[in-house]
Amino acid sequence: MDELDKLKNSWKKEENVYPKFSELDIYAMLHKKSSSEVKWILIISLIEFALWGSFSLLTTLSGADYSQALFLDVIDYLHYVVLVVFIVAFYFNFRKISSQQPVKKLMQNIIRVRRIVKAYVFYMIGMITFGLICGVIMYDDNNPQESNTPVYIVAFVFIPLLVLLIAVVYNSLYGRLLKKLNSNYIELKKIKDQ
Template identity: 40%
Template sequence: MDELDILKKDWKKNENSFKQVTELDIYKMLHKKSSSIVKWIFIISLLEFSLWGILSFCMQDLDYMKSFNEMHVEHLLLPFNIIGYITILYFFYQFFMNYRKISVTDDLKKLMSSILRTRKTVKQYVMFNIGYAIVSVILVSYIFLNYDPKTITLMHQMAKDGHSMLFYSISIIFMLIYMGICILIIWLFYKLVYGILLKRLVKNYQELKKLDL
């Protein structure tokens, strides 16, 4: 082997070493960024839950909330709220476990898998909240139609005048409008907050995918 071949061999060896170091550095950077993003997803979900809890507490003195207490519909609201809280706690646990798995993993494929799992969990969380809002609107509408004295009086009066269909049509229209507004607000909120984080996470995934080729 002449000196030129030795030089080529050494150059190739150094080139591979440089490539490995570079890929390792990129992996470490993407791992750190992904871990930070998932941590913020977990933190924001906790802050969001706390915010809704504070708002719910502050709204207790409003006439709207007092009317619920006067209707004595705890048998409907309590199970619904319990299901909501249990499901939210489940998602908190999932977000925390996703963060923990991403933080401790040192394997490229496992990191990519954890990113996809986190993305799926966030989407499920958003869909649950939208679904929960839809059911909430339907439940509130049902309560007012069946337990609110003023609504029942109005319903009977319109039925007596032969306008039952008009009453239910207006009720359904208002319910759908309110439902649409709730869905839009929730969707925009999650699109703004979690959407930005997910875009960054997906971008990291694409970069990791290049390293895996």
């Protein structure tokens, strides 16, 4: 029993060592963390935009006819317009979350960011899948003299695996940030409900 009493006394002494935080302090920390997560989402999307732009500049369409080149150019420009729209949305949401606001408004902004990021991830995975399928079809069109059955068999196996890998990368990268935002949201909800 003496050991238990010593432990209790020790615990009581240590209670005063740990700092006490008010709801306002917790809100400020959650606000700062949320702002940081959205900033990282914005930074990653800007890096990704630069990488896609570099990739687009480095790749050239060799041997494609004019209609294919025009089709790819239109798709490419539309893709960059959509990326810019997402980046602008990330930026404005970062600005909103960075500014001081009531708990309820911060929670609404976190939900909005989560929706936009999920839409962005689905869009990017869809565009990559579309690009891979177009690449196989164009390869087939540009090489009519060859038997392209092996190309379609490889594509049938390769494209889903590559898309799955890309989905895992996107979900691990953006999913980690969204999980942190979600935990901030849950903590803010606790503050709001008290």
